[in-house]
Amino acid sequence: MLFTITTTHSPATDLCYLLHKHPAKLQAVELSQGVAHIFYPHADDDKCTVALLLDIDPVGLVRKSGEGGPDAFTLGHYVNDRPYVSSSFMSVAIAKAFSTAMNGKCEKRPELVDIVMPFDITLSVLPAAKGGELLIRRLFEPLGYSVAVERYALDEHFPEWGPSKYFTVNLKANLKLKDLLTHVYVLIPVLDNEKHYWVSQHEVEKLLTKGEGWLKDHPAREQIIRRYLRNIGGLAKNALVRLTEDEPVGPVAPEEDHAQDIARETLHDKRLKVVLDELVASGSNTVVDLGCGEGKLLKMLLRERQFSVILGVDVSHRILERAAERLRLDEMPPKQKERITLAQGALTYRDKRLAGFDAAAIVEVIEHLDVNRLKAFERVVFEFAKPKTVVLTTPNREYNELFETLDAGTMRHSDHRFEWDRNEFETWASNVAVRNKYRVTFKPVGDVHERVGAPTQMAIFKADQYE
Template sequence: MLLTISTTHQPATDLGYLLHKNPARLQSVEITGGQAHVFYPEASTERCTAALLLDLDPIGLVRGRGGAPGEGFSLQEYVNDRPYVASSFLSVALSKAFGTAMNGTCKDRPALPAEALPLAVTVAVVSAPGPDWPRRLFEPLGYQVKVATSPLDPTQPTWGDSGYYTLHLRHEGLRLQDVLTHLYVLLPVLDNDKHYYVDQNEAEKLLHRGGDWLPRHPERSFITRRYLRYKALYVNPALARLLESTEEELPEPAAPETDEASISSPIAAASPAPEPKLSLHDQRLQQVAQEIYELGPKRVLDLGCGEGKLLRLLLRQHKIEYILGIDVSHQALARAAQRLHLAEMPPRQRARLDLIQGSLLYKDERLAGFDAAALVEVIEHLDPSRLAALEAVVFCQARPAHVFVTTPNAEYNQVYETLSAGNFRHADHRFEWTRAEFAAWASGVAERHGYAVRLVSMGEEVEGLGAPSQLAVFARNVAN
């Protein structure tokens, strides 16, 4: 089986640094049942292609194979598709050959793994339930997908196509780490025939590798079930953790249908496929991160950091010297550490970030001395009677120079057809404010503690109802 990754990033040979494989020589690693070879069919400043070729030994596969004696017909153990189809063998090879790249580290070019590159991937061949499934798995992640079918027998066209396909993926701007992770998880899902035992370690591996994208993937249930071989003991808890980690109240309402003019327009037809729409939660995070970026602080607090999604965005802002994430949940902090790969961070990067457990309702000296603090979708999870305690901790005791607070806009709830009147978007919400209620609270906090406040809409607005979320930006008065 053969997988190639190409880029036209300039210089394209940076791909060699990212993969930790020298384009000038062949490199091989041992895997179960054979070897994986890495080589470069082309390596110039304009275009570079890295190839991963698996050479599996059918006899070696049988020696390491479990199963009951006499299973299948007499030659099935030796004559099958395992040596040439992309499967869990390829995932293991990706991990062994490109493990450092998959973890997002590059010793020689530390900043390079964070760059979004134009990347093209070809996998020959993949097994799938049907030609539409590669698209259903990869298109939600922003890829342009082409699937080339293979006939059962070119000399017998009436026999139709086989269940094997050549897969072509293209993305105009994505980290190589993300591409490798997507392939690592989704290729075995398409094949659905793992060569090793599935246990709790596999569930943890799925949550680790898919934690940043799988919770919001429309086929997350299909992916989880096939990756874990339909074992309910592992599938059900994994799905529960994925749903919990979405931190999303409700899916956004469907976008209005495209008008006929845009459908018939030759310009629209020639345009590349649009990037997947960001979830509301990701929009909030990116908007807060952008506000912080424009501010340019050196020390930042993430209050109620959860599993570290905002922390990840803040770590990419090199002007920030130190970030502190705090959450009341030890479990959430453990997942944040795992998702941010704290144990694998280079020392200088690791020194920029700390995660601590604590409550925002009690005075904590560790929260003092920061330039900015963010509370993204935090306050609505508190009983209204406890908001005064949070206000005292954040605005009176910690007193960061700037505070960013987001919360849902209750008026927008009318847009959600499945949400009954009087209900909240999330089962754990204790209240949801209208725009006027949020403005009154923010104004009162600012006046009581010497801050100026600016209110910002978050998300696409609906006339008369506002945007789905709202942001208050507090700036401490110079005199205070």
């Protein structure tokens, strides 16, 4: 892995004084798991480039760390990306190779420490499995860097495998060298989910020291703290409290696997509210919830007196039992109970019970169907049941890269058979509408990102004869 710093400050060789490294010498720093080589590919008054090349011994990594760990029974502890990416090892190498510059010291030319210089920095190769390019930009751009990234394919010979989690990152900014080094020193481990060192209170002290002057005002400070401290809640909270002693501090949520579920649950609430609003606005009196799950939308529908007949359908008998418990059907007053029915059924087989409803809600359902069953689903809903209004939602695949806990190329749920981008969804929905004599409009659900759109996409179908 390679880290280069280039400046065109005049004279550019002032960089050599700041780094305390002679441009004519090849130097090396011994690390516990390898060697860091420091050299100058170019050095004159117009341009100076210093390179830090990290050479990690993969076998040494295993021998010095012992045989424990989740991959100890496989080749995973021997065959991995650690020797080839700019990870926590690079951060340690920067601290050792450029310690005087990072601490703001320069004995021969002390006046250089506080001079702002133009810098061009390249990191090859940086892993960003959870967050990708957006996370890289979110970390560096608020600090004044111009960010350019090159993302690599998993295998250029097999483009269908998609992109990898690896990036070459180029950063440009005008700032002091000591600030540049502390930024990179802190933010590389933030992007590294598999730090090689033990994270303890000592890391809190290092973070607060190296983050002094910039971390407190960074818009992603809580995310930086959590990820730097490996999502250890006690350490993260301690660091945040100390960093913001003059500000009120709320709880720091751990960034674990279930964080994605928590985010999805909040989005789910928004989604159901938007769907409910569309159903109410349609003027419908009878409504069927196709794929009703545990009955959260059904409960919301019951609160609206507008709906006199409500049917909840799901393929799982056990899920319907949970829905009955959530709705407290056994305790429901008779008049209320007359309005709602739960029924088991599949959405790929014609069902006479679905016919005659004013409206149908299909919330996050179609992505659970095999693609070759979508035509059957279409006929069941739009040709045979034919409600006057259909409100349908599905995930927007483009938005997935914003979920930090979602690995690149994976879907939001293990049971999803597919996830569509906005163009794919709108093409499918428009064709369904034409074939079945519906009109369709589209709306985003959730916070809209200017590049990737909203997390959920919604289609509202209106039968042509319905005004």
